[in-house]
Amino acid sequence: MSYGLAELPDQKPAEADQAPVAFRKNEIIFHQGDMALYWFEVAEGVVRTCHFRVDGNRQLTGFFFPGDVFGIEGNQYLATAQTVTSAKLMRHHSLSHPPQPDHLERALASAQQCIALFGHRTAHERLAAFILSIARKPTTNGCVPLPMSRADIADHLGLTIHTVSRTMTDIVNRGIVAADGLHRLRIIDQDQLARLAGETE
Amino acid sequence: MSYGLAELPDQKPAEADQAPVAFRKNEIIFHQGDMALYWFEVAEGVVRTCHFRVDGNRQLTGFFFPGDVFGIEGNQYLATAQTVTSAKLMRHHSLSHPPQPDHLERALASAQQCIALFGHRTAHERLAAFILSIARKPTTNGCVPLPMSRADIADHLGLTIHTVSRTMTDIVNRGIVAADGLHRLRIIDQDQLARLAGETE
DNA sequence: CGAACAATTGAATCCTTTCAAAGGGAGTGG
């Protein structure tokens, strides 16, 4: 089934490939099933891709931060893309401005990271790995932004919001990270976090 | 760390890209960390890719059947590739014979399928989805080949061999599939299997 | 300020893992 391409605000075909396109928070960029006419590069803000399953559950197949690339897909989009925050995106025609090897590698890295998350078994491992993966984004300096909801994190890690909440509380209580409101963390003990994520020994 | 490219039997540089290369069972095709000089296409047999983690656990990031493509990676291989059965592989130079869009789509489909598996939460859902994914390979007619070990399946689905074994026994006892030895299944109730996998209703 | 939604927390249940042991197949050597 196909939904037709989502509306793109400030549509200016002539310079669409040069100027970033602005999106509001929680706005849909494209729908699962749409023809993959464009691929995107995040200039500002955060984007998520959701795959909706027939049983009603959704799976978040990725979060995309500034510099990340998404929407590079063969024929039609396999997931719906939405903004997590207000965002500015570079939009490129798939045919007239196909992604360069550099972009493909970035897209590949995102997919590999998603797969790698599931190499982690327990809630602690997955959440720790998730936090570290965001902390390593080039834009992040000191603080770890978590603009997405707990439900988003849960659907990304294959857990429930309850488990995410409990696990988050636990690693805060253990002094591994510090919560700066709901949507920002500071990493206190990097080594311990890496150990939780199963990265060291 | 890099291991150097695995030995390639019957190496004939001149026609290497035309003739399939033969591998024995459980032979290593390339190592995680090697320079990604070649990409491969399965002509006969089955291949698995394993990502080894620092904690000693391994994650099987894919099984590749005839017609499937693997080893298309940016700079160096992110996982080790091994044969599950004896196999014949078409080996292509990454630079002189880069993959065509058709191949990229097949590789992408494999990655997406791996990610999709983890949208399934329970052992029953994952195993059912896994069996269905193999049953839908073009080569499969009626019977579902499971040439890989239970450990391979477990490491692919993020379960233990015990859970895989128990779950397999259960869906056999419930008459959803029939076991024809350890490494072959027949699907008895396709609808029920799809329901288990969360594909319908 | 109030309402609606999001997040946290508690208690009980269910499922998977872990620990332990037995059963079965494939391959080797006698």
Place this chain on the structure above:
DNA sequence: CCACTCCCTTTGAAAGGATTCAATTGTTCG
């Protein structure tokens, strides 16, 4: 060809962890 061994698989029982159900607290936004 059979017996033996090794390894993979299956199965049992107990423990641990995540989910579910339920309720409270906290946050955001009109």
